Amino acid sequence: MNPRVLEIAGSLIRKVAARKRPTSIDLGLGEPTLLPNPAHLDFAMQRVAERGLKYSHNAGDPELREAIAHYYHYPELNRLGNVCVTTGSQEAMYVTIKTLLDPSQDELLVVEPAFPAYVKMAALEGVACRTVEMLEDDGFAFDADRILAAVTPATRAIVICSPCNPTGRIIGRAQAKALIDGLAGHPKKHVWLIHDEIYREQTFVEDAAYLAETYPYTIVTNSVSKSNALTGLRLGWILAPESFVEHAIKTHAWITSCADTFAQAVALHIFTTLEGVREHAPWYREQRRAVVEALDDAELPYVAPDGSFYVIVRLPEGTSSIDAANELIDRHDVLAIPGVAFGPSLEGWLRCSWVAPAERVREGFARIAEYCAAKVVT
Amino acid sequence: MNPRVLEIAGSLIRKVAARKRPTSIDLGLGEPTLLPNPAHLDFAMQRVAERGLKYSHNAGDPELREAIAHYYHYPELNRLGNVCVTTGSQEAMYVTIKTLLDPSQDELLVVEPAFPAYVKMAALEGVACRTVEMLEDDGFAFDADRILAAVTPATRAIVICSPCNPTGRIIGRAQAKALIDGLAGHPKKHVWLIHDEIYREQTFVEDAAYLAETYPYTIVTNSVSKSNALTGLRLGWILAPESFVEHAIKTHAWITSCADTFAQAVALHIFTTLEGVREHAPWYREQRRAVVEALDDAELPYVAPDGSFYVIVRLPEGTSSIDAANELIDRHDVLAIPGVAFGPSLEGWLRCSWVAPAERVREGFARIAEYCAAKVVT
Numbered sequence: 001m002n003p004r005v006l007e008i009a010g011s012l013i014r015k016v017a018a019r020k021r022p023t024s025i026d027l028g029l030g031e032p033t034l035l036p037n038p039a040h041l042d043f044a045m046q047r048v049a050e051r052g053l054k055y056s057h058n059a060g061d062p063e064l065r066e067a068i069a070h071y072y073h074y075p076e077l078n079r080l081g082n083v084c085v086t087t088g089s090q091e092a093m094y095v096t097i098k099t100l101l102d103p104s105q106d107e108l109l110v111v112e113p114a115f116p117a118y119v120k121m122a123a124l125e126g127v128a129c130r131t132v133e134m135l136e137d138d139g140f141a142f143d144a145d146r147i148l149a150a151v152t153p154a155t156r157a158i159v160i161c162s163p164c165n166p167t168g169r170i171i172g173r174a175q176a177k178a179l180i181d182g183l184a185g186h187p188k189k190h191v192w193l194i195h196d197e198i199y200r201e202q203t204f205v206e207d208a209a210y211l212a213e214t215y216p217y218t219i220v221t222n223s224v225s226k227s228n229a230l231t232g233l234r235l236g237w238i239l240a241p242e243s244f245v246e247h248a249i250k251t252h253a254w255i256t257s258c259a260d261t262f263a264q265a266v267a268l269h270i271f272t273t274l275e276g277v278r279e280h281a282p283w284y285r286e287q288r289r290a291v292v293e294a295l296d297d298a299e300l301p302y303v304a305p306d307g308s309f310y311v312i313v314r315l316p317e318g319t320s321s322i323d324a325a326n327e328l329i330d331r332h333d334v335l336a337i338p339g340v341a342f343g344p345s346l347e348g349w350l351r352c353s354w355v356a357p358a359e360r361v362r363e364g365f366a367r368i369a370e371y372c373a374a375k376v377v378t
Numbered sequence: 379m380n381p382r383v384l385e386i387a388g389s390l391i392r393k394v395a396a397r398k399r400p401t402s403i404d405l406g407l408g409e410p411t412l413l414p415n416p417a418h419l420d421f422a423m424q425r426v427a428e429r430g431l432k433y434s435h436n437a438g439d440p441e442l443r444e445a446i447a448h449y450y451h452y453p454e455l456n457r458l459g460n461v462c463v464t465t466g467s468q469e470a471m472y473v474t475i476k477t478l479l480d481p482s483q484d485e486l487l488v489v490e491p492a493f494p495a496y497v498k499m500a501a502l503e504g505v506a507c508r509t510v511e512m513l514e515d516d517g518f519a520f521d522a523d524r525i526l527a528a529v530t531p532a533t534r535a536i537v538i539c540s541p542c543n544p545t546g547r548i549i550g551r552a553q554a555k556a557l558i559d560g561l562a563g564h565p566k567k568h569v570w571l572i573h574d575e576i577y578r579e580q581t582f583v584e585d586a587a588y589l590a591e592t593y594p595y596t597i598v599t600n601s602v603s604k605s606n607a608l609t610g611l612r613l614g615w616i617l618a619p620e621s622f623v624e625h626a627i628k629t630h631a632w633i634t635s636c637a638d639t640f641a642q643a644v645a646l647h648i649f650t651t652l653e654g655v656r657e658h659a660p661w662y663r664e665q666r667r668a669v670v671e672a673l674d675d676a677e678l679p680y681v682a683p684d685g686s687f688y689v690i691v692r693l694p695e696g697t698s699s700i701d702a703a704n705e706l707i708d709r710h711d712v713l714a715i716p717g718v719a720f721g722p723s724l725e726g727w728l729r730c731s732w733v734a735p736a737e738r739v740r741e742g743f744a745r746i747a748e749y750c751a752a753k754v755v756t
Contacts, residue, residue, distance in 0.1 A: 011631075263640070
């Protein structure tokens with residue numbers, strides 16, 4: 001078999017999550033608990049009744065591609081040819097890494113702490129991958145100088161997830177400008193930025209930078225999974241310069257042919273409906289307020305989330321995050337994800353999602369606080 | 379960018395198909411024209427209303443995996459652990475090739491004429507690929523001796539599409555036995571057979587061999603696309619020994635996470651409904667009868683299809699299949715696919731699908747006969 005596949009280890013996140021009991025308070029979950037708006041699905045059913053469920057173009061339904069490009073309206077990326085519709089943002093990222101990087105010479109730089117998929121995808125493709133760690137003392141804020149210092153002549157692309165899973169940080173406008181200015185002076189032209197915008201509609205600060213607005217070598221990946229509680233629909237997209245998208249479409253075509261036409265119709269309705277991808281945003285804003293209040297009440301050390309639906313919580317000095325996650329599920333019936341799953345820089349932290357009902361999340365933090373207090377005493 | 383992606387040429391099939399006019403008789407189309415049974419979609423909508431649209435396990439909903447394994451009931455492949463649900467049979471094949479073959483040493487052998495995807499996928503993965511041509515004089519019948527003679531010590535897997543796109547031939551029991559017996563004596567153990575069963579429910583002869591029934595190193599790929607007129611749903615699967623499936627699941631997980639949960643619910647209803655994947659089979663059987671009659675009436679030379687919804691038609695000696703396809707669309711308003719798109723062995727032939735209404739298909743063949751007659755005269 002392919003040695004690159006054999007070498008892939010199982011997912012630590014899934015391994016921990018599998019220990020959940022029916023009674024557990026779930027702060028591990030990486031998907032919304034809201035139900036999707038049935039109007040979007042009804043529209044898709046209507047379409048199927050009229051047209052059946054045929055293949056679309058490889059790159060997706062032209063109407064949907066246009067709607068996505070128009071909605072985000074990034075300069076130079078606002079046309080149909082800038083969009084390739086994919087099987088969730090996972091395939092969007094996979095196709096991007098596979099298409100963009102030449103395994104014989106290019107290197108991918110991942111800003112950590114990070115969702116493990118980027119590094120695993122690069123490994124699967126035989127693409128060299130390095131990581132650059134943001135600093136704990138700085139609350140894991142995006143730091144342009146640190147990122148630029150990690151760029152080598154082989155660096156072909158940098159992955160930035162903002163709002164960030166797991167830290168909840170966003171890259172602000174000043175850091176984005178510093179990063180982009182720095183890349184312009186880089187000896188190897190066209191270091192690409194891959195902006196994973198999957199938590200875009202869970203942004204709680206005004207200063208969020210959208211890299212595609214100012215840097216022409218930006219590839220955006222996103223989906224309706226988190227914005228519209230449609231993780232299971234597997235409907236995402238790549239939004240990028242046409243010169244890149246035309247090749248990404250070929251990769252995508254041989255991997256999956258096209259995205260599910262039913263899912264594409266659901267997404268078309270979302271993008272042509274008034275609230276669209278923003279329809280759940282008020283719920284997250286209110287939930288974040290309640291979550292921060294609960295964290296303060298529990299007196300837990302945490303990094304206030306700029307976006308996403310996660311918060312990282314500091315464990316007492318010297319506590320292994322895997323041990324903590326195991327002990328929390330065993331003794332306190334709370335599921336949280338060990339920080340080390342997102343890179344060594346997040347060891348000593350837990351990633352807690354806060355999509356469960358606010359009272360459950362509050363109780364979960366209280367139990368984590370209890371666990372931490374006992375830890376400090378022992 | 380990745381040079382393997384840059385080198386991929388556009389699809390000849392799609393290039394020809396793009397020339398179709400609204401008035402054209404479409405014998406090019408590779409998807410059913412029937413509408414799907416709405417009961418399957420209604421069931422999925424009901425599920426979504428109850429449960430939302432969440433991620434499934436990477437390998438798919440356990441209930442669906444079990445239903446698929448039980449339905450086909452291949453010995454040793456009849457359990458949940460033998461199934462990985464994928465984004466159509468395209469991803470099933472892609473994941474299979476990517477997982478099974480080590481690009482540094484393994485070779486894929488493709489039995490031609492063949493759907494171009496297998497060779498393109500191998501190229502995308504940097505996997506060496508050879509083809510073995512079935513003989514025109516033999517009506518492109520599957521020939522175990524020819525296949526075995528093409529096996530080298532590097533051959534790790536052989537792709538067989540039966541019923542075959544484009545030829546409509548099936549591999550019969552005698553040839554399957556000869557092939558499997560021959561592989562058992564091969565110095566390199568475990569040459570895998572990848573059986574693309576996508577046209578399984580369009581089988582019109584009694585003698586069809588199902589390789590997984592007798593050869594333990596068989597990987598089956600399939601989907602509900604062709605059987606249930608659900609090409610756009612992108613719901614397929616890998617059915618294989620668990621020792622392979624466990625690694626295929628990892629590859630699949632990093633490419634697409636999981637198949638669309640809505641699509642999985644549609645498939646679950648199909649597999650737990652009386653007619654299930656066979657519900658459209660009677661239509662194809664009747665259509666095939668009408669098609670063969672029309673071909674005979676048109677006095678076209680063709681290979682009688684054992685299965686699939688294609689028939690290959692012989693062009694007059696010396697006619698380029700690309701020229702013929704272009705001239706047919708330009709002068710006769712008929713879309714058919716040039717044989718050379720499926721490998722050099724099918725040059726001089728056209729692949730005609732017969733999913734359009736029977737009277738349209740009959741008219742299409744009459745026009746092709748007219749074209750051929752004029753060609754012979756000139």
